[in-house]
Amino acid sequence: EVQLVESGGGLVQPGGSLRLSCAASGFTFSSYWMHWVRQAPGKGLVWVSLINSDGSSTKYADSVKGRFTISRDNAKNTLYLQMNSLRAEDTAVYYCSRGAPPDYWGQGTLVTVSS
């Protein structure tokens, strides 16, 4: 069974940093592109970033470019999102998802940016 479990969310002050993790199981993690997608409270889905299967290529939405870094450790079956210079508008549930297009999704982790 495919499972994606996000962790690392929480409350952080504006300008702060946070690293999200996504633990994958039930499939060959190293064979799949992976995404981060976020959803602000009561709002729609917004694509954030993707990484190819071996980690050599990454893409970002303009709204996070230069502040967020996606990475992966295929030996640990884990996807990461390093978030720096956080803003109030980054407050959202962050989902990791598998494949292109995303097929399986985790349950999400809530990031709240507030003073």
Added chain:
Amino acid sequence: QSALTQPASVSGSPGQSITISCTGTSSDIGTYNLVSWYQQHPGKAPKLMIYEGTKRPSGVSNRFSGSKSGNTASLTISGLQAEDEGDYYCCSYVTGSSYVFGTGTKVTVL
């Protein structure tokens, strides 16, 4: 990259058919047959319903179908059922290897 445009809400009675549109540009929907559709229930993760414009993943009811014309993709739900209520999002590949989601449509079964 601007979000794809969807109607805010669509409703129908049980047994009816409804169609949700998703309008993009020549940089996404108009060029690639890589539109996917997701269903999301409150507090839950999105579920893939359609991929590559018209294909259904295993386990998804054949009441769900997808199509495309020009820069607009569509999702049709036939034989509407109470369990189909929820939010629906389209998503497209974009030139330059990124993705964009639609604004979302709330489906109500009357």
